[in-house]
Amino acid sequence: MEIPRHWRLKQQRYSLVGEVCPHCNHKIFPPRDVCPNCGDEAKELYTFSGKGEVYSYTTIYEAPSGYDANAPYTVALVKLKEGPMITAQLTDFGDQPVEIGMPVEMVTRRMRNDGDERGIIVYGYKFRPAVAA
């Protein structure tokens, strides 16, 4: 059981809450203690739009334990509109092929079960094809 570990990340997992550096305006996700751009302390929260594009992707057929039931699934590096890159699963693609550069948007989905059927269900962000505005 890892409840505190997941609980404390709920803002990141459910809402993509990162930071904006008060010194250099650099957008940061996930939150860090030190801005990777200017080296000053980062602490101002910033909610990302959830829009981005696929930088790279692949499919996992043999999943690590805890994810076996979901396999096969597609994972990607997604470049967020505001700058940071993020590691996430892709979802809701149906028969649509994934391509590098494809616009995607964040949704909240079930990630894994923590242990047996009575364990917590971990929810978090995944990305689906962007719905045209």
Next chain:
Amino acid sequence: MTDVVIAGIGQTEVGEHWNISLRQLAFAAIKDAVKDSGGLKPQALFVGNMLAPNLSNQAHLGALIADNAGLTGIEAITIEAAGASGGAAVRQGYLAIASGMVDVALVVGVEKFTDQVGSGIDAALATTSDSDFEAVQGMTLTAQAALLMRRYMHEYQVPADGFAGFAITAHANGAGNKFAMFQKAIKPETYIKAEMVSEPLNLYDIAPNADGAAALILTRRELLPTNFAHPLVKISGSASASDTLALHDRKDLLYFDVAQLSAGKAMKQAGIMLDQISFFEYHDMFSIYAALQLEAVGFAIKGQGWKLAAEDKISLRGKIPCATMGGLKARGFTGGATGVYQAVEAATQLRGQAGANQVAGAKYGLIQCLGGPASTAVSHVFEKIQA
């Protein structure tokens, strides 16, 4: 500064050692290294290991391995830096000897993958990535390498068989290494026909997880007995560097920054230029890692590392021989033992004892191991001391 020399080397066969435990595996390598050194008595033990707490429910390997080797009383600790643990342990041994605080150091790298089977191993390996923001997504090191490889192939227009040369070279060299897990050369069509694991990465782009242990005895040159039995090899450069743990946090995902940084520092310390290096032992846990290391260290410009393999320039008689004893692909990926295997192999080359795999006139060997996608990189330059 006084020379830190390799006084003894030992290694076990790499493979699936179902009937041998972690401690026994380590001892087999230690026994050979101590014997090879002419019976030097270690004062300190540095254990390189990546996953024993996870795979074998065993931490505290320093005391465990010293105890089992009949060495209780000596200083003994574990060094962990994921896949770079072995190189990091070699560096700790080097620092201890170079400082003068320890006269004889024993470095052992050991990994015991087969204490578990199946998806537990991928999950254990994933603990070396960012648990909160990579592994939680069901990400594995293998899939991460596939992401890198796809982007690389996209940016540099690499053909589907562009990475075949890495596996072909590794397996050709594994054929001459009796300790290697795979000792058979492969044909180019074997790569093309190989089963896809995570597109575009196929089975032959991945080094197999395997059990193994390797050991070194380090000392200062003046402490060697006058009748020392082997050609002398010293550590003339040693450096380690760390990058962002998560791959997605890199400024440039397709450049292994700290592979460059640590290799550059080690070469500078050794006082050598790139063209003086006789062979390069890279960390080909995945073929894309090998390509990115060749570029970072400077053997190829960005986006061209794969061509060195495709154009046969990394074979034993090529421009820059790599994976001379099979590399991770054919010798096997022995987790935290990897950097110590590389050290044993480099010492074997520089002693001139590599048999059919001997790199002619080898004088400087560069070895580099990585933790994750170069989140840690440890580099060493080994040098043959001319008699």
